[in-house]
Ligand SMILES: NC(=O)c1ccc[n+]([C@@H]2O[C@H](COP(=O)([O-])OP(=O)(O)OC[C@H]3O[C@@H](n4cnc5c(N)ncnc54)[C@H](O)[C@@H]3O)[C@@H](O)[C@H]2O)c1
């Protein structure tokens with residue numbers, strides 16, 4: 079059955095066409111996102127949800143989304159999605175980080191001019207027939223200092239444009255490297271210096287605990303008299319009450335605001351303030367940007383739902399469409415190794431170590447580690463997947479390590495998973511042969527070569543004559559058919575392991591009989 083996608087916001091119809099062309103079923107209901115109750119009722123029918131900013135994907139929506147695999151945000155900010163809830167449910171959240179960056183940067187520049195020259199007020203006055211030339215004396219921007227708070231995708235485009243307009247650009251961004259600053263032609267400064275020197279301040283950060291109210295009354299106090307503030311990033315970065323006071327007093331000469339602490343902002347403390355220019359979150363609203371983000375989100379979601387390729391995900395390592403088929407057998411192996419170890423682990427786990435050797439060490443090991451953790455946690459948590467597993471492991475205090483090495487032994491690719499508990503270390507290793515099938519090649523340091531079937535018997539025993547015959551008789555007498563039989567031992571007469579694939583469940587009474595056979599130390603059924 080083709081995956082089903084719901085578009086619950088006003089996305090460009092280009093997205094609908096892409097989904098259809100890629101063979102997905104798509105429902106385009108551009109106003110559904112605003113109706114939380116209805117969305118919660120229907121979301122269970124979909125594998126994918128494509129949104130802009132009007133749809134709030136809350137914990138409740140996610141709880142009802144039984145088959146949802148991916149949420150695609152046609153835009154940058156994902157603050158309308160409960161990411162922890164999505165991650166815990168194993169739902170990938172992806173955005174389109176570049177599709178609207180130029181358009182939003184252009185809006186910030188337009189808003190800077192609009193505030194500096196009071197264009198909206200002058201327009202309203204002129205169209206009202208007032209011709210108030212002397213009322214609208216503006217501020218020239220050439221040679222002025224523009225202070226950027228946040229110099230990522232959008233901030234750096236704003237910087238380039240502002241430099242083109244002959245402004246001096248200074249930037250505060252803890253993650254901006256000295257080299258990148260030089261490349262952009264911006265001067266990296268600390269926040270206080272930015273407040274002290276900037277004639278215009280523009281914000282381009284996400285809203286986080288650190289950036290919330292980054293411009294408050296104390297910050298405004300440090301700024302030049304007559305400064306201009308532009309916010310086309312997120313409401314909540316600026317304390318609106320403090321900005322209102324500063325506009326009323328004239329400390330801030332103008333402010334251009336596209337985003338508000340509460341949206342849709344049908345009323346706001348800023349409205350009516352002198353020098354204020356507002357737009358209703360229009361930063362990304364050009365036909366070009368909307369087309370870009372819609373096409374991009376539809377391609378990304380289709381790639382994931384159809385091929386397992388992951389790009390621009392907030393909560394999952396990327397997997398390209400090219401690498402997805404190459405990675406598939408290794409994902410299966412990593413998941414099997416995790417599952418094998420998880421089913422044998424009964425005490426609390428301190429650390430899981432993944433060692434990747436040979437060709438596989440060159441692959442996307444983040445994804446493989448996520449697959450191994452998925453397999454490991456599945457015996458405990460049925461709904462875990464590659465998205466939720468790393469977070470769930472962390473929440474359970476499990477330290478996860480991965481190591482990559484060149485080929486060490488005979489296997490061209492080799493993955494070993496070691497579980498370290500309070501009591502012991504247990505390793506299981508595997509490889510993928512050229513037939514694309516994963517094999518278990520080592521258990522607790524004992525070599526063997528086993529393909530895992532859906533039902534396996536794991537037996538540890540002493541390597542003594544007659545044991546295998548007895549085991550075969552117990553299984554045969556109980557009507558349990560053996561599909562494959564794999565053996566390994568440390569040395570003749572020493573510790574041995576049997577991995578037996580059987581056709582179906584082994585009743586508890588049969589396990590009990592095997593357990594009582596001479597030389598058996600442990601017997602367990604494993605399900606894959
Ligand atoms: N108005 C709109 O319609 C619209 C459109 C697109 C994006 N946005 C918003 O614009 C913002 C920026 O988007 P972007 O694509 O440039 O994001 P980005 O991730 O490329 O850049 C954000 C920058 O902020 C920096 N940063 C993070 N914490 C910081 C802090 N405490 N102080 C200073 N800098 C900090 C990061 O290092 C990064 O360089 C986002 O909030 C996004 O949601 C708004």
Ligand SMILES: O=C(O)CC[C@@H](O)C(=O)O
Nearest residue numbers: 130131153154155362363
């Ligand atoms: O979809 C929009 O119009 C706004 C998008 C913007 O806020 C973003 O973060 O990308």
